[in-house]
Amino acid sequence: MIADLSPQYVVADKGYDSDPLRQQIRRQGAKPVIPSRQGHRRRCHDRTRYKLRNVVERFFNRIKHYRRVATRYDKTDRNYFGVVCLASLITLCT
Numbered sequence: 001m002i003a004d005l006s007p008q009y010v011v012a013d014k015g016y017d018s019d020p021l022r023q024q025i026r027r028q029g030a031k032p033v034i035p036s037r038q039g040h041r042r043r044c045h046d047r048t049r050y051k052l053r054n055v056v057e058r059f060f061n062r063i064k065h066y067r068r069v070a071t072r073y074d075k076t077d078r079n080y081f082g083v084v085c086l087a088s089l090i091t092l093c094t
Contacts, residue, residue: 009033009046011053017043063087 010025011033017040025032033049036042064070066087074080 006030009049011049013053014038059088059091062091066090 006028007030009032010030014035014037017034017037022032022034031046033046033053034043035045035050063084066083068074068083069087072080074083
């Protein structure tokens with residue numbers, strides 16, 4: 001999923017804690033912000049950036065309350081993108 005991107009940081013939850021994924025992230029020039037799974041070796045991660053991940057998850061939860069976004073009734077990507085933009089604007093303005 002991240003092969004075509006060039007981010008500074010890749011933020012993910014504990015389920016993505018694996019050495020191959022971390023190596024791929026570093027090869028692309030980004031820093032992994034992934035906490036360690038329980039029972040594995042402890043690794044350092046930026047706690048502040050990881051906590052901001054919650055804001056993004058809450059935003060996606062809010063726009064999925066719009067039935068058209070959650071079920072993707074639109075047939076074309078362009079129309080679906082328009083609905084997502086509209087739901088985002090309504091969510092951010094309320």
